[in-house]
Amino acid sequence: MIRFQETPRPRQKLATRVLHSASGMDARTGASSIPLYQASTFHHASLENPPEYDYTRSGNPTRQALEDTIAELEGGVRGFAFSSGMAAISCAFMLLSKGDHVICSEDVYGGTYRLLTAILGRMGIETTFVDATDLDRLKAARQPNTRAVFLETPSNPTLKITDIAAVAEWARKHGLLTMLDNTFMTPCLQRPIELGIDIVVHSATKFLGGHSDVLAGLAVVANEKLGQELKYLQNALGGVLGVQDSWLLMRGMKTLLARMEFAERNARRLADWLTQQSSVARVYYPGLPEHPGRAIHERQSQGYGAIVSFDVGSGERARQVLDRVTVPLVAVSLGAVESILSYPALMSHAAMPREVRLQRGIGDGLLRYSVGLEAVEDLIADLEQALDAG
Ligand SMILES: *Cc1c(COP(=O)(O)O)cnc(C)c1O
Numbered sequence: 001m002i003r004f005q006e007t008p009r010p011r012q013k014l015a016t017r018v019l020h021s022a023s024g025m026d027a028r029t030g031a032s033s034i035p036l037y038q039a040s041t042f043h044h045a046s047l048e049n050p051p052e053y054d055y056t057r058s059g060n061p062t063r064q065a066l067e068d069t070i071a072e073l074e075g076g077v078r079g080f081a082f083s084s085g086m087a088a089i090s091c092a093f094m095l096l097s098k099g100d101h102v103i104c105s106e107d108v109y110g111g112t113y114r115l116l117t118a119i120l121g122r123m124g125i126e127t128t129f130v131d132a133t134d135l136d137r138l139k140a141a142r143q144p145n146t147r148a149v150f151l152e153t154p155s156n157p158t159l160k161i162t163d164i165a166a167v168a169e170w171a172r173k174h175g176l177l178t179m180l181d182n183t184f185m186t187p188c189l190q191r192p193i194e195l196g197i198d199i200v201v202h203s204a205t206k207f208l209g210g211h212s213d214v215l216a217g218l219a220v221v222a223n224e225k226l227g228q229e230l231k232y233l234q235n236a237l238g239g240v241l242g243v244q245d246s247w248l249l250m251r252g253m254k255t256l257l258a259r260m261e262f263a264e265r266n267a268r269r270l271a272d273w274l275t276q277q278s279s280v281a282r283v284y285y286p287g288l289p290e291h292p293g294r295a296i297h298e299r300q301s302q303g304y305g306a307i308v309s310f311d312v313g314s315g316e317r318a319r320q321v322l323d324r325v326t327v328p329l330v331a332v333s334l335g336a337v338e339s340i341l342s343y344p345a346l347m348s349h350a351a352m353p354r355e356v357r358l359q360r361g362i363g364d365g366l367l368r369y370s371v372g373l374e375a376v377e378d379l380i381a382d383l384e385q386a387l388d389a390g
Contacts, residue, residue: 014187018254018256018257021072021073022034022065022066022068022072023068023069033250033251034247036244037053037056037060037061039060040056041055042054056240056243057238057240058235060243062246063081063243063246065246065250070218073253074200074220075191075193075194076193078221078224079219079220080218080221081217081240081246082216082217082219082234082239082240083217084203084239085201085203085217086112086203087239088217088218089111089112089181089201090237091219091230091234092199092201092230094237096148099124099145100145100147101147102116102126102148102149103128104116104129105130105131105153106129106130106360107156107160108129108152108155108181110351110352112150112181113351116150126145128143132155132162133161133162133163142174142176146174146176147176148179149167149178149179150179151164151167151197152180152184154184154185154293154307157307157362157366158284158309158361159285160293161286161292161293161296162293163296164196164197165195165196168197169196177198178199179197179199180197180199180200182202183203183335184207184305184334185301186202186256188302189260189301189304189305190300190302193220199230200220201219202217202218202219203216204218204249207256207306207334208335209248210252210253210256212329216241259337260303260305260306262373263372263373264371265376266373267285267306267307268285269380270380271285271287272288277387279313279388280312281311281365282311283308283309283310285307285308285309286304306372307368309368309369311363311367312367317365318343318366319343321367322341322343325341326382327339327374328372328379330342332347336370339369339371339374340370343366343367344357344367345362345366349362
């Protein structure tokens, strides 16, 4: 159940602010959407007084409206828009230097795992992956050169829960930078900066965009010093979001709360139904009473989200379900108006050795359902026939 809470800043609730934020209306003309400043450069009327915007990699008014909107929604001081979630995450990691050490959730997004192991490792940045649900193990991973902690909660695809405030407090005590990938929850359901996290990153390709039609990444920082550092890196590295995609993303975000609320209601119904099916060995959803992280999740979030993972027991049965479903897209990605069914073993986690995958609970029978806005009766009937077919 989504519980909209008062945040420390707000005069108004998030549902209102999302519509009347920087992306709500063009301040200059009153236009009901922000104009597309489809320009790469800006005229210097006077060389002594350079214009506010001078080149679109460094800044663009359309992208700025999006960046201000995500900063407001996350309760941070400054937002940044990138060409993809991985561009946002890569840029944030460029705050680190050779010789630094990172502690990272072990079931982090595959692309983040690849960045840390195959690329940053080569540049002398070392990572220890830990089960972040276990605070003692996380603490034990700290080394003299540890600089940062990177978290994902709920994690992908088994929706494990990390205590955000506890990690943030410990990290602050040791001077560590904290980063959190908030893609699965969105600021509608979880605002990590209010729990002490320094940088929130998003694949806005997912719930924020919400329509499977734009690839984008966002980052929000908790303080002005990090804001200046990330601004420098965003401009220096250049992976900024284009003007048209910035506009599309703002358009998608206007319905974020309504979409999340509806999708979550569907997800709860689907998760409950799945727990009653004898052909389903296990269901992973933070809203289920038996979920081990439920109490912590309820403390730090305002809802359970719209991703439900479930294990049908074997790779053969998983393939049958994937072959037989008729409503969801069978695809990589999540967080869209339409339901998307993914097969982690062959899609998001294909690069992971099978033993490692199994150790992390990602069995050959595991499916990940991103619940969309269809009638839930149709989603259930469709899954019922797909499961029966086996
Ligand atoms: C998809 C995803 C990413 C990567 O985002 P892209 O927009 O595909 O680059 C990062 N983190 C999570 C949790 C994701 O689901």
